[in-house]
Amino acid sequence: NAGVTQTPKFQVLKTGQSMTLQCAQDMNHNSMYWYRQDPGMGLRLIYYSASEGTTDKGEVPNGYNVSRLNKREFSLRLESAAPSQTSVYFCATNQPQHFGDGTRLSIL
Amino acid sequence: DQQVKQNSPSLSVQEGRISILNCDYTNSMFDYFLWYKKYPAEGPTFLISISSIKDKNEDGRFTVFLNKSAKHLSLHIVPSQPGDSAVYFCAALDSGTYKYIFGTGTRLKVLA
Numbered sequence: 190n191a192g193v194t195q196t197p198k199f200q201v202l203k204t205g206q207s208m209t210l211q212c213a214q215d216m217n218h219n220s221m222y223w224y225r226q227d228p229g230m231g232l233r234l235i236y237y238s239a240s241e242g243t244t245d246k247g248e249v250p251n252g253y254n255v256s257r258l259n260k261r262e263f264s265l266r267l268e269s270a271a272p273s274q275t276s277v278y279f280c281a282t283n284q285p286q287h288f289g290d291g292t293r294l295s296i297l
Numbered sequence: 298d299q300q301v302k303q304n305s306p307s308l309s310v311q312e313g314r315i316s317i318l319n320c321d322y323t324n325s326m327f328d329y330f331l332w333y334k335k336y337p338a339e340g341p342t343f344l345i346s347i348s349s350i351k352d353k354n355e356d357g358r359f360t361v362f363l364n365k366s367a368k369h370l371s372l373h374i375v376p377s378q379p380g381d382s383a384v385y386f387c388a389a390l391d392s393g394t395y396k397y398i399f400g401t402g403t404r405l406k407v408l409a
Contacts, residue, residue: 229306234397286331286341289340
């Protein structure tokens with residue numbers, strides 16, 4: 190998707206490993222968001238950043254941390270990955286929300 | 298506690314007919330509502346939105362209706378085309394917190 194870039198696109202981790210998902214936007218939007226998508230659960234908000242320098246918890250923040258590095262970049266970190274965190278992760282900006290193409294993360 | 302609900306996981310419609318996708322919400326603080334379309338292996342893309350001060354918004358084949366008293370919105374697609382086959386998510390925004398809440402999605406299949 191133009192404007193929001195997520196890296197990596199795919200990743201396989203072992204339980205207990207750590208990883209950072211990267212997101213960058215070139216749309217000059219203030220707000221950025223991280224979601225996870227699981228079958229039958231829709232898109233659930235993990236964390237968001239309403240503006241540079243602020244971050245807030247969403248619906249499912251446990252097991253994750255975020256960093257709003259600057260206006261362009263918003264990263265999501267799994268400190269100790271668990272199988273329950275296997276999901277597709279989407280980064281988005283506003284408004285309306287523009288999404289990246291997702292990171293497919295599998296934790297064994 | 299699911300604040301935005303899409304009670305129909307799937308819907309099949311014949312090409313050329315109307316598709317109606319429904320969404321219910323519980324939080325009266327939501328003041329902006331959006332519909333997104335998602336194809337496999339892609340991120341959701343914005344389709345159409347409506348402010349809580351309106352009851353209808355139209356964009357080409359897509360119309361969103363909002364019934365605030367019933368806390369219900371719907372997306373109408375007329376006429377439906379095979380390329381409309383996708384998963385549709387409704388979302389609600391509390392603009393005071395910048396937080397979006399999504400429904401679980403409805404998979405639309407338009408039959409040729």
